[in-house]
Amino acid sequence: MIPAGTTLAAARRLLADRLAAAGIDDAGTEARLLLKLATGRDAALAGSAAETCLDAAEATRASALAARRAAREPFARIAGCGAFHGLDLALNPACLVPRDDTEALVDAALRLLPAGEPAAILDLGVGPGTVLLALLTERPEARGLGIDLSAEALEAARRNAVTLGLADRADFAEGRWTDGLSGTFDLVVSNPPYIPARDCDALAPEVALHDPRLALDGGADGLDAYRAIFAGVGRVLKPGGHVAVEIGIGQAPDVTAIACACGFRLERLSSDLAGIPRALVFRQAGPAG
Numbered sequence: 001m002i003p004a005g006t007t008l009a010a011a012r013r014l015l016a017d018r019l020a021a022a023g024i025d026d027a028g029t030e031a032r033l034l035l036k037l038a039t040g041r042d043a044a045l046a047g048s049a050a051e052t053c054l055d056a057a058e059a060t061r062a063s064a065l066a067a068r069r070a071a072r073e074p075f076a077r078i079a080g081c082g083a084f085h086g087l088d089l090a091l092n093p094a095c096l097v098p099r100d101d102t103e104a105l106v107d108a109a110l111r112l113l114p115a116g117e118p119a120a121i122l123d124l125g126v127g128p129g130t131v132l133l134a135l136l137t138e139r140p141e142a143r144g145l146g147i148d149l150s151a152e153a154l155e156a157a158r159r160n161a162v163t164l165g166l167a168d169r170a171d172f173a174e175g176r177w178t179d180g181l182s183g184t185f186d187l188v189v190s191n192p193p194y195i196p197a198r199d200c201d202a203l204a205p206e207v208a209l210h211d212p213r214l215a216l217d218g219g220a221d222g223l224d225a226y227r228a229i230f231a232g233v234g235r236v237l238k239p240g241g242h243v244a245v246e247i248g249i250g251q252a253p254d255v256t257a258i259a260c261a262c263g264f265r266l267e268r269l270s271s272d273l274a275g276i277p278r279a280l281v282f283r284q285a286g287p288a289g
């Protein structure tokens with residue numbers, strides 16, 4: 001699609017047109033990022049740099065990447081890494097692409113972790129390490145355990161922990177939520193799958209076709225994971241410990257009801273950058289809490 005000898009600037013225009021025709025917002029920016037991935041050069045550079053030509057291998061690579069993006073594969077998946085909380089996280093097909101919405105959960109969790117104090121953190125559904133590694137980066141005295149049902153997602157999490165220099169404070173294990181877990185934690189965090197099963201296919205193609213179903217599908221009403229997590233999490237919490245969970249749009253009342261039925265009380269609700277309630281913090285009710 002892009003002939004060898006095309007200038008960087010012209011290639012960017014061609015790619016942007018292709019991506020726009022495929023219904024991609026901000027096609028210009030994405031075209032620039034794809035070209036940088038294909039050539040190592042930035043088409044936003046002014047002057048003669050933008051007039052350098054793509055050689056045959058670069059043109060072939062750029063065309064192939066553009067075809068993938070036009071088929072609505074997300075840029076992060078094409079690049080094999082996603083940015084979250086200032087970290088570059090390696091991703092594989094079993095990993096959810098990190099979402100900016102999840103910053104609300106990280107922010108809520110950090111409020112529960114006083115700087116300079118040791119803490120034991122459990123991340124249920126850790127994926128590529130998104131939440132746990134962000135927290136460990138911010139709290140050098142903390143340690144963490146990440147659980148996931150996907151062995152493949154855990155491979156990415158372990159790799160990210162090593163790359164970020166956090167491997168000595170982060171452990172990972174394959175498992176189903178808290179099943180079989182021993183030990184106790186000051187804070188349990190989770191961004192579980194919370195999309196109602198019937199809605200998964202109607203999500204944007206980037207999500208429906210490319211994010212793993214295991215990371216999206218929350219069962220018939222989207223709440224299965226919360227039921228399982230709150231039923232088991234009390235056993236692995238230290239007295240006075242907290243549970244912080246991400247939620248989908250409109251799920252705050254239902255998730256609160258599930259948590260309360262399991263002996264927790266809501267302590268905080270945080271919203272994402274769009275003002276949508278996105279993270280709930282619970283504490284065990286009763287004399288210990």
Ligand SMILES: C[S@@+](CC[C@H](N)C(=O)[O-])C[C@H]1O[C@@H](n2cnc3c(N)ncnc32)[C@H](O)[C@@H]1O
Binds near residue numbers: 099125148150153176
């Ligand atoms: C929405 S993704 C969150 C990934 C990452 N923590 C984040 O915030 O981006 C949910 C994660 O839960 C995992 N998962 C799904 N069912 C699970 C289960 N029963 N037990 C443990 N992990 C599970 C998925 O594999 C996926 O990595």
